[in-house]
Structure formats: structure tokens, C-alpha cells
Amino acid sequence: MNYLDELNEAQRAAVEYMDGPSLVIAGAGSGKTRVLTYKIAYLLEHGAKASEILALTFTNKAAREMKSRVEHIVGPDTAKYLMMGTFHSIAARILRREADQIGFTSDFSIYDTADMHSLLRLVLKERGLDEKSYKPAVVLGIISDCKSKLITPLQYAQDNDFAKRDKMAKMPFMPDVYSDYQKRLRSANAMDFDDLLTNLYYFLRDHHEKRREYQQRFQYVLVDEYQDTNYVQFLLVKMLAEPQNKICVVGDDAQSIYSFRGADIRNILGFQRQYEDAKLFKLERNYRSTRTIVGAANSLIHHNGDQIYKEIYSEKEQGEPILLTSYPTDRDEAEGVVREVRRLNRPLPGQKSYSLNQMAVLYRTNSQSRTFENELRKYGVPYRIYGGTSFYQRKEVKDAIAYFRLVINNRDWEAMARCISVPARGIGDVTIRKIREEGFDAIAHRNKPVLHFVEMIRGFEEMAYTVDAYTFAERVLRESGLLMAMDADKSPEGVDRKQNVDELLAGIHEFVELRREVGEEAHISDFLSEVSLLTDQDEKQKDDTARLTLMTVHAAKGLEFPIVFVVGMEADLFPSSYSKGPRELEEERRLFYVAITRAMERCFLSYAGQRFRNGNVNLTNPSPFLQDIDAQFIHREMANHTSGFGPMSTFAPHPMAPKTPTAGMSKLHSGAGETVHALKGTGFRNGDRVRHKVFGEGNVIRVYEQSDNEKIDILFDSVGQKTLLLTYAKLEKI
DNA sequence: GTAAGTCGTGTTTTT
DNA sequence: CACGACTTAC
Secondary structure, three states: HHHHHOOOHHHHHHHHHHOEEEEEEEEOOHHHHHHHHHHHHHHHHHHHHHHHHHEEOOOOHHHHHHHHHHHHHHHHHHHHHOOEEEHHHHHHHHHHHHHHHHHOOOOEEEEOHHHOOOOOOHHHOOOOOOOOOOOOOHHHHHHHHHHOOOOHHHHHHHHHHHHHHHHHOOOOOHHHHHHHHHHHHOOOOEEEEHHHHHHHHHHHHHHHHHHHHHHHHHEEEOOHHHHHOOOHHHHHHHHOOOOOOOOEEOOOOOOOHHHHHHOOHHHHOOOHHHHOOOOOEEEOOOOOOOOHHHHHHHHHHOOOOOOOOOOEEOOOOOOOOOOEEEEHHHHHHHHHHHHHHHHHHHOOOOOOOHHHHHHEEEEEOHHHHHHHHHHHHHHHOEEOOOOOHHHHHHHHHHHHHHHHHHHHOOOOOOHHHHHHHOOOOOHHHHHHHHHHHHHHHHHHOHHHHHHHHHHHHHHHHHHHOOOOHHHHHHHHHHOOHHHHHHHOOOOHHHHHHHHHHHHHHHHHHHHHHHHOOOOOOOOOHHHHHHHHHHHHOOOOOOOOOOOEEEEEEHHOOOOOOEEEEOOOOOOOEEOEEEOOOOHHHHHHHHHHHHOOOOEEEEEEEEEEEEEEHHHHHHHHEEEOOHOOOOHHHEEEEEOOOOOOOOOOOOOOOOOOOOOOOOOHHHOOOOOOOOOEEEHHOOOOOOOOOEEEEEEEEEEEEEEEEHHHOOOEEEEEEEEEEEEEEOOOOOOEOO
């Protein structure tokens, strides 16, 4: 086959080697996916059976993409036998098959974050523990951390260091909490995400025959994004690849950005120590970006210590320098970026034009998207935000799915709690607790609503395996009263929620149809086992309007855009204020590296002198990372206050400023010491002495007004070292 | 038992 | 600001 000609020397060497363990260090934009897909094709051509190949990814999207690309080369008939998927989905698939051997049924539920949260709260309540010291997010974090390191509740209880740490954190009963939590999961016939991995590991470790069977089956093991594996994933991969160790891991230590989720960069750094005969392939040629972008990224990442040495290079043109712009406020930043987007989208004659699809705005935190949304809406620029709460995490969708879950696994208490309370059917917390303690039967005969509920679910159970998933879902949601309750809610959010549930039903319908085409009938349980691991933000777009992409840097990993804006380049934001330690700082730097290397042609960086955060205006400093990029690649500029008032130094009223006060002004009280929201209007006059909530005192130099969005800017004299230009802040008069 | 009002807290998040 | 958890009032 001539596809090997499409590979460079390093890529080709990596593709052709499969006699033993190999590590492919794939720099950003170096054709990593290409190597993986061609490698699979190559294996298939050289005698491997599709079913012998196990390929593990981190996202469903990555798995789908790789599968479709392999399919393209070897054809669907071969490709369909490949074992390809995320760690979690492959683990779930095996565990469902072997469930009875470890005390679960094959219909076990998979608990997502919301379920885990509510289960934990139940455990805490039962133990009479205070959620102030046992913060659920923290506790779940500790538990997850333990699981990814294969520390059982028993081991946890015997560990003195943990005991000491928990005592300091005022959580002495952590071992009990952990243990209760696990017991509850088991009795609910449920696993959380981490359990999928640990349970599979323990199962294979303890069942020699089964282990040998799977080891035999998976002759070749390939792992994508290896830098993001945690300890249990490392062990699983290692175990499955034994004894022949035909294992190939692909990754980039410079793009390891998930250590906060348990990923251990040492897995990739130590691979060659783990397998002493491992071959190392480095893909250093970048096919994505200009030399400037690659050079800038290199200069940045070289400030990190621990890494596998490599020098990424590009053979493309030098390209434009990275433009670094400083703005007075976050709003100005958003406006400036939107202005640039529009300019690039609809350029002057003779200049290159870019579709909105070719541009992306990347930020550190989701909350930064709002400012951009406002500006984009103002100018009617179509955009699309990735991330946030995904479809299947939405309350209304979870409520609907809870019915299916409960019918399939009637020990799933979290699902039950949801079903019972939506729609409201006169069963409250007290009754739910009683049911939990005494069981349904004890309560049902003396409680009408409960009896009715039980009978309803029983009725659904009869249907579950006799009708297809769609018919089932539709009837359950209708007969449970959920659809009717949702129709009754005429509020805009309510209508929105109904739409989401309708979309869920449509999705189930599509699922059933797809299965039907292959001649299978899909039951609701089939849908459930597929959907429980789809946290995936639905890719499919309603129309083909070109849209500007907005997303976090994390979400951007693996993607590329001709034009990339990395915004909010400020200290305590990027790098995050939570990342003060050297290790954390290095991870943030890698994150910035990921951000820059998304850009193919042009990269814009920006920061604002002050930023509205958590209801306050904060003065900011430029990100220290900006110093890490070699100055030769950067061009700096300072933008004026662009919000429509003219330059900062001019105090003359803007021609567009309204002559009369803006709406809401009369409502405002601004007595001494009273907190006011400048957003709603301003009771301030030029020359007022004011105290800002965070930064002390100053004189009001000028009050600007703007009619179109009811936002008021107030320019102050020096507060600390800076002049504040407040757009929406809490102020006190003094 | 439910619906409206106050309080407090606040990264990133492939599964 | 903006959301979720808790408290208060029906």
C-alpha cells in the first residue's frame, strides 16, 4: 500500500515497528493520529486480526475519529472488529460481560458526578458529618485519587499519613466515608467512573484464567494521549499487553494538562525505564503552524524542567508575529477581539479572509466566555461555545434518563430519588429516607402515592425488554407524567428544558433506527449502556452557519484553527491563582503551550488591566508566562479604551453619550457607606470621593454613560498605582 | 411537602 | 455576577 509514502521518516519508523514496546513522543501538530491510524492499518496488513488490536483513547470523539480514519483505509468490514474506545467504555464493556463474577449484574448503573455527589451527601448525612468540613467536592476528590492509585478503603484506614492529613483537615472519619461510599455503590449495583477502571483491574488481577484470555485476545495494545494516564490505567495497559508486550503508547509530555484529574506524567517519562527494550520515536516536525508559532511555543516550554527533550520544528513560512495586546478592561478586551474577528472575517480588498469556523477564542476558565458572548451578540457574530454542562448532564435530561435507569436497575437509588421527586408526586425527603431504610414494600401498603409509584415502575419493567428503546422511552416519559409536567411549565427556561427532553427522545429514536438497519432490536438497556459514558458535548450542529468557536484551553486540546485568540493572559488567571507550586505552574505552562500550538497561521494574545470577577473588579497584572516567550516572536501593542468613549485621556463627553441619565438611575441610593451597583445606573458625580469594595479610595474623575447596554464606566484617579476604569462595580461613597 | 427567598461560594474536567 | 444549598413561609 502506498499510504506509507504519506509519512515522514520518523512517522514511518513508528508505524512499522511492532515487535515490542514503543514510545512515540508526538509533538503538537506532528501527525499523531495519522501515525496511530496507519499503524493499525499496517498491523492489519501484516497478519494481525482486527479483533486482536486494542486501541485506547481518552475521548469518545478521538475514538470515533480514529475508527473512521482506519475504516477509510481498511474498510468497514474489517474495522468493525477493532476494539477501539475510551478506557472507560472498554472497561465497561468487559465488566458487563463479567459482572456476575464480581458481584454485580450486567445491568449495573454508571454513576456520573451528580450521582456521586448525591450519594456522598447521603453517606455524610448518615454518619452525621458536617458538609462544611467534609466538602463533597473535596471528599470525592480524595476518593477518586485513592481509586486511581488503587488504594482501597481498608488500606486507607491503615495509613498513618492519611490519618494525619485528614485530622489536620478536620475530616477524621474519611476512612469510614470512603468505605460507606463504596458499600453504597455496590448495593446500588453501581460503579462510578473510577470503579470502571479499578474493578476491571482487580478482576483481571484475581482471575488468572480471564486475564490470560484477555491478554491472548489483545495481541496489540495502542494507547493515545499516554501522558494523561493515571496509575490504574498504567497498570491495566501493562497487564493487558503482557506477556508479549506489543504495546505502543503515543503522547506528548509537553501537553500533559490533566494531572488535577489524577494523570501522572511519570507514566510517559518513565516508559523507557518500565520497558528497557522500548523503542523511542520522536515526531518533531510540526505540520500545523508557522515557524513563528512553533518557535514561540518552543521558547515557552523550554522553561519547564521535567520533560523528554525534543525540538519541534516547522517547515512552513515564518508567518506573522504573535500579537500581544493590552486592554484597559475585560470588556475592552472582548470588544477588541470581536473587532479583530470581524476584520479578519470581512477584510479589506486584497487581504486574506477567514471564515468564522477558522477562528477560536480560548480562555482559561468558562466564566470568561460571558463577556465575549455579550460583545458577539451585540455585533451579531455567530458563535458556538463548547463545554459548560453537556447535554447528558442537564437536570431535565438526567431526570428523564433516571426513569430508564431505575427500570433497568431497580437498586439504583440515585435514579430512584430523581424519579420520585420529578414530577412532584407528593413524596418528600422523609418518605424517601424511609423507603431507603425499610424498603418499598414496607411503605407502599400504607402510603398511596408510594404504592402508585411502585406499580407504575413495575408496569414499565414489563415493557423494558419487549418493546424497542424509543417506544419504551416515549411511553415511560408520558405515563410517568414527566412530559405533561414539563409542558405545563411555560417559562422560557421550561420550554428550553422540554426541548432538551424532546431532543433526547429524538436521539433514542435515531439510536433505534441505526440498530434496526443492522437488523438488531435496540432495547432501552442498550441505549443506557451506550449513553452512560457519553459526556460528550454533542458535535452535530443544527445548521451550517459559520461560527466563531469559544472554549477553554483544555477543551481545545487536539484541535487546530488558522486563527487563535488566547485571552485573559493575566497573573492569577492564567496561570490560575490555584497553581502556585512549581509543579502546578509547569502544568499551567503546558496548558499555555497547548493554547498557542492550536494556531496554524496567527495567534493573538491579550490581557486586560482590570477584570470583573465574582462580582468585583480586580486590578490585574500581565501573566508571567508572557515573559517566557522569546521576544523575537511577539509584537506588543496597547489598545485604547474601545468601549465607545474615545481615548482614556480625553475627558470630553463622548458624542454618543446620552444627555439624560440612564434608566435605573433614580432608583439608586448612594448614601454614605451604602453599597451600590454601578451597573444599574450611577449616583456618582465627578469629584465624588468613593471607596471601592476591594481597592480602597479614589476620586471620581469622570462618569461616562452609555445608553445601549446600560453600563456605566467611571474613571478614577490613582488607586494604589493604577487608574481604575470601572464598568460595573460595587462602590461606596465616603 | 412544596415553593419562594437568603446565604455563601467560586479552576481547569476527556470519563 | 450566578448558581446551588439551605431556610423560611405557605
